[in-house]
Amino acid sequence: MSAPDAADVVRGRFEPGATEPLIFELGHPGRANTYFPNARALEEFLPAQTLRPDLPLPDNSELDVIRHYTRLSQRNFSIDTGFYPLGSCTMKYNPRVNDAMANLPGFRDLHPFAPDELAQGALALMYDLERYLAAIFGMAQFSLNPAAGAHAELAALLIAKAYFAKKGEGAARTTVIVPDTAHGTNPASAAMVGYKVVSLQSDARGRVGVDAIKAVLGPDTAVCMMTNPNTLGLFEDHILEIARAVHAAGGLMYYDGANANALMGNARPGDMGFDLMHLNTHKTFSIPHGGGGAGHGPVGVAAHLVDFLPTPVVRKTGDRYALDFDRPESIGPMRSFWSNFAHAVRGFTYILANGGxxxxxxxxxxxxxxxxxxxxxxxxxxxxxxxxxxxxxxxxxxxxxxxxxxxxxxxxxxxxxxxxxxxxxxxxxxxxxxxxxxxxxxxxxxxxxxxxxxxxxxxxxxxxxxxxxxxxxxxxxxxxxxxxxxxxxxxxxxxxxx
Amino acid sequence: MANPENLLYSKDHEWAKIEGDTATVGITDYAQNSLGDIVYVELPRVGQTIAPHASIGVVESVKAVSELFSPVGGEVVEINPLLEKDPAAVNRDAFGEGWMYRVKVSGDPAPDLLSAADYEKLVTTA
Amino acid sequence: MYAPHTQSDIRDMLETVGVASLEELLRVPDAIALGEPLAVPRGLPELELQRTISAYAAQNDAAGYTSFLGAGSYRHYIPPVVPAIAMRGEFLTAYTPYQAEVSQGYLQAIYEWQSYVCLLTGLDLSNASVYDGATALAEAAIMAVNATGRRALLVSPAVHPNYRAVLRTYARGLELEVDELQFCAEEGTSGLDSLPALLAEKRYAAVVVQSPNFFGCVDVPGDSTRTAIEASGTVLIGVVAEAMSLGALVSPADWGAHIAVGEAQSFGNPVAYGGPYVGFIAANKEHMRRIPGRLVGRTVDGTGKLAYTLTLQAREQHIRREKATSNICTNQAHCALCATIYLAAVGATGLRRCATLNVERAHILAERVTRVPGFSRRFGAPVFNEIAIRVPDGTSAAAVLAGLQERRILGGVDLGRWYPQLADSILMTATELTTDGEIEALTGALGAIASGAIGGHAAPISGEASVVRA
The missing domain is CATH 3.90.1150.10 (Aspartate Aminotransferase, domain 1)
Known part of the structure; x- marks a missing residue:
């Protein structure tokens, strides 16, 4: 596309229904805002060959920046402006108190390498959130490390892989059973740990049939990935029999938590026989989607898989909290730092606001x-x-x-x-x-x-x-x-x- | 569009035109039609040895992906250079300018390929 | 509770549905029904809620300390204009922009983000962002594996230790081999001189180099190394854990990277105890079909009007399922939006000035700290905003940091946490926020610690100062 004339760009911009120009088409070199004091020349400190010759970004006045992005914001649908009937996405109201709490200076400005003894509030919050999640979903323990639902799903499959490797069944257990009602991330995650996907057709009632699952179970079964209620919105009423069959074949049951908003206080994945699960805290616990992220994806496990959780987890000793990295069976960390902490604050605030x-x-x-x-x-x-x-x-x-x-x-x-x-x-x-x-x-x-x-x-x-x-x-x-x-x-x- | 009589067809909806020890390969008109607007074709590399029915590439439309399974085995000797710039050629002319690659065939080129008439039956009963 | 239902609403709706009670609506088999109330306290009204959560925040004593912490998470000035716009509900509470017609604003903002990443890294294309720097590296490694068909990776030991750890987590899943180079103990760089010999076998899918590296040092391959990388068909992945450096230093494309990955938290996102942050992946166009996650493209609508949309979706998990380039579903749209607004506000002039201030403050820090007897620079290579400082003989980084902590200073990170041979060195970070007064407080404290004044201090150096490993 050819470069529009700058004056035309700005003129056209204010007409009703006009296309908003790109930030790169606005502004002028040197039209800068004064955020920073003067500095000495870079060449005083660094050899010339380490320095970049040019920095081809636009300079815009702050007003033009505000106008540009405000206008962009107005070209969007959002929960604050309308209703989303989006299945499996749980687009519920995002309470503003959650953001206010995440933005408290004691949280916002806390550095991830702050010593544990100076971050007791953050660690206590992570610990308490983890305990509540374990109680609500009936799992032994969660890790808040993964950054989103699909990321937690990957963590869960890595946990399964590490678990089977430790049992000496790593080479044998290579398949993951995924019903046709599963989310697209399930097979993609399976592929990222080298598992083959076996697809399973739902029965006439829109459920996974006990006989159908028995037919595909075998010594190669690693994990059966399900969600309950499933993506048809139906409760898998034979879930206990399915779990028993998977466990009898030596496999693990994985719960995709995307539909957890239907379950709280009613039934728990842990009681249905699931060994592994993830949550989309941004769905169930009202964290804003922000146009596609950041998410928050705790991964939870039953007692026999706790040692494999990603690092770190928060350990409580007496009334003191610490980040625990010393977990030799762990699959390791999934991301740069400990968790999407600001989102943990939002989810925790939501849980306390609602209560059990x-x-x-x-x-x-x-x-x-x-x-x-x-x-x-x-x-x-x-x-x-x-x-x-x-x-x-x-x-x-x-x-x-x-x-x-x-x-x-x-x-x-x-x-x-x-x-x-x-x-x-x-x-x-x-x-x-x-x-x-x-x-x-x-x-x-x-x-x-x-x-x-x-x-x-x-x-x-x-x-x-x-x-x-x-x-x-x-x-x-x-x-x-x-x-x-x-x-x-x-x-x-x-x-x-x- | 009719399936040309001079081509052989696979159950994976690919066609092969055998000339001496060389086979020209593409996807059928039926396949392009069910995929919709094709936006990208990933082809094997020249010099690559491929086994019959092996997955050797993909065809992408806006919202679907389909694997390419080679109807014949052998060494890839040429790919259609047009498709990198103009994947829509497959939509326009699947049996002609939308051809995908040529293979120097090793062994029996077509033990299980179908005639145009048999392929026609396959897609009308599908 | 944020549900608007009145008792009469509930009654009417139950009647419409044709069930007698909410309990009946949610009936599950007895064997799995939760027979007791959830073990979570009763809900709090907002006033009490704020008090309760604020009490947690108040226990984070680090807030009152002077900080020289960095190492992959950076305190920078965030102009108020950034949160003021980004927190607008139309951005904050929007869903992923799959419905392009009602998502043009966000799509355009992400297109601008992709453009900014390209301009800063010098590469052809960028995706809509990934979780963070470490996962960006892991995803780039998978791209390189898919591009080359090779299953081993060669990584500089001066890449952020957390990034390397995450890469190993992913590599275990995919059964990839990860080898590490020997680093140069004098310069603090990656020991890239040994590369040509290692690459000759054409075994490695990628070489991973970070610059500025974990020790703050500029660490880029020289001409002969780059020639060897090109000749062996290896992908050079350039890691930038401190995006602010892109305002001053040679871009990854200019130092030879085919894929650049990193962390853009520094652009308008707070440190927030580690997240959410915003990872970026930029690449040469030959990698277009292999780049993971969402991509925004510019096109037209049915009337020819300029429009934006998510594109090349056939790469992604929801279509390609087990053959997808990655299982990534979310990006970090809102963090990327903050970064985009930040870059728009500061512009080229502001970004260069801020980056320059980082360089200036770090060099002043280094100069003042090394004036304290016994403290010296650990490495010789040029640095951006971080510097490895060797502590006096007979003490350790951990002991000096504990002494500083007694004086309400967080002096940096103990390099011995990841590199046992560097237990005598502290990684100190200065940014544009670091004042002369803070540096003075630090040097004063270091002087007191070095001269043994700590021995007479009321509180002994605590041996319990959280020893953790990553």
Whole structure:
């Protein structure tokens, strides 16, 4: 793309609906803000050949920076501005007190190499958070080390690998069983520890069948990765028999915690026979997604796997806390420092705000909201697994597509025009034209009614005037994006005009 | 688009055109159509020895990935240079300018490849 | 509790669903039902909540100490404009920008981040960020393995010890071999002279070098080493654990890196006891299909209007599943946003000045500390903002640090924690925040410790000062 004239860039910028220029197209060299005092010349300290010849970044006034990024912020959907019915993502309200607490100077400015005796508050918080997680999910111990859910999942599989190696079964146990309702990270994580994936089809009830799992178990089974409730929003009611079968074959049960918001105070993965699990604290415990991270992904284990947890873990001796790195069986550290600590503070604040009684209520109301939306949506869309769901459910637009040509994708795009975010689409893969809806507990009945009304009106419009739905969205700052061009001619960065 | 009579086909939706000891290989029109807009083709290296039915590359569309399984075995002697710049050639003309690579075939080139008619049956019953 | 439900809402909704109670709605088989309340105290109203959490923060006594800690986590000035914009709810509470039409702002900001990383590292492309510096290195190593088909890695011992440890964690999973070079004890550099011989076998997928390295030293391969790296087809991974150095020092591309990885926490993100931070990966374009994680691309919408979108998604876990380049799902979008706003605010002029101040403060620190009898620079190579200081004979880094701690100074990290032969050396860090007064307090304390004044001090040097290993 050719370089626009700077004056034109700024002129065009203020027109309604205008494209916001890149920060690199704004500003002038030397239009600097005075944040730092003068320094002596670099050449006084360092040999010339160690110094970079140029630093080709733009200089912008602070006002222009504020205007630019404020305008960008306004070109975004967010929880603070609207409702996300995103299945398996748990887009609940992010209480601001969590951020205020994470930002306390005693936490924000604490250096990771501060001696343990000067970081007792942070260590106590990590310890207490870990204890609460263990209690809520019925595991022996968690490590707060992994940076996100997929990262914790990788940690869990490394733990399994180390466990089997220690038992002398490392060479034999090479497969991971993953149901077709699993998240995409499951097989990718398995590949990162060299495990082969065995896919398992769900039964007609949308569950993992006990016989089906017995058929694929063997001396090569390392881990069975499941989530409960599963991604259809259904509770795996035979989970104990499945766990017994996996354990009888010598394998481990892994719980993908993405759907943990349905469970608190109701049932615990530890009691269902799971040996390993991860949590997405940014889902269940209200840490802001921040546009895709940072996340927070504690990994938890049953008693026989505690020694393998990633380092460090917080150890309590008397009333003193310390980071414990001296764990010879550990898989080692997963990241640069101890944890995404600021997020640990947010999650801990959320747990204390709700308490055990509140968390139990959170899960109950999350399930109530999902069922409320489900029974309303089934009036105008197929809900292939028509029974009480947990925190989410799936609907299918297959029949609608056959009738009108309007697909799940088109419904989702049309929802954007009604001010709602799209649901999760085309997942899980076993439901054709799938819409996966998770309202979370923080949405009011009125909001849910408004969402259902919007979806209903789109379905009705599809039957009346499918072209109008296929053209959506029309009210957003850009229309449907040319993804083919994006992938065929990748333009991944700004380049200075020649 | 009809599957040309002069080509042989694999169950993995690839075609091979055998000329002497050389085979030209590509994916079928049926395959390109089910993948959608192809954005990238990863081909084997010239000089690489490949076994029949081995996974030797990938075809990417915007939101899907499909592995390439070679219908024949032998040594790769040429790759289609067009596809790096213009992967859409596979969508436009899967049996022509969208060819992928040439192999100097070793052994029986096509013990289990299908005729155009048999391949037609495979995709219409799929 | 943040749920808005009134009792009558709950009643009405249960009736709509057709069940009698919440308990009935959540019924599970008896054998797994939790038969007791959760072992978590009752919820707190916000006022009490703030008091409770603040009490934890207040126990972190380090807040009141003068600090020369660095070693991969850096205190830098954060202009208030950074949090003021980044904490806007439209950014903070947004989901991953899969729905491009309602995510143009975040997508553009990430495109700007990718551009900044390219401009700073000198490489062709960058992803939307990864967890942190250590995981960036591990992911880059996997890229190199996939690019070369080789399964061994050669790593400088002057790469951050935590990064090397994480690399080993990942390497165990993938069953990769990790070898280490011998480092040069005089210069504090990687001992790269032995590289040509080691690379001749073409066994290594990658050579990993960090500059400035863990000892703060500029540590880059010379021309003959670079020639050997190129000739052997080995990928040179350049690690930058202190991104601020990119404002002053030669870029990784200019010193020969094919892939540059590192930690950008220094740009607008607080130290926060270790996270969240923001790792970056930049690479030559030949690695485009192998780079892990999210990538934002610029394209158009149906009407030809400029638009941004996540692209090349076929590399990623949710499509390629077990054949994905990585299992990475999240990036560190919000931390990358903070870094982007920081870079936009300080600009080239501010970044260069801040980097220069770091160099200046570190050299003043080194000069003043080495004026204290018995203290000397451990290594000879040029440094950015960290310096290894050897303590007087007859004492140890640990003992000197404990003495400083008695005087409310965190003097740096004990290099003996990772390098037993360097138990006589402290890694001290100075940034633009380090004042003359703080340096004076440090040198005064070091003088007192060296002259044995500590012996007469009320509190003895504690032998319990947390000895930890990583």
């Amino acid at each position: 009684d509140g968390l139990t209520k959170v899960s109950q109301l999350a399930v109530l909201n999902a069922n409320y939306v489900r029974v309303k949506v089934r009036e105008f869309l197929d809900t292939p697994y028509d029974e009480i769901c947990r925190h989410e459910f799936v609907a299918s637009a297959q029949e609608l597509k056959r009738e009108t040509g309007v697909r799940a994708l088109d419904l989702a795009k049309a929802l954007l025009d009604h001010g709602f975010h799209a649901p999760t689409m085309y997942f899980p893969l076993l439901v054709p034209e799938c819409l996966m809806i998770e309202p979370t507990e923080t949405e009011s009945k009125e909001t849910l009614d408004a969402f259902v009304a919007a979806l209903r009106s789109i379905v009705e419009q599809a039957k009346r005037d499918p072209q109008a739905v296929l053209a959506a969205p029309t009210t957003t700052v850009v229309g449907r994006v040319d993804e083919t061009r994006a992938a065929r001619e990748p333009d991944l960065r700004w380049k200075a005009p020649a």
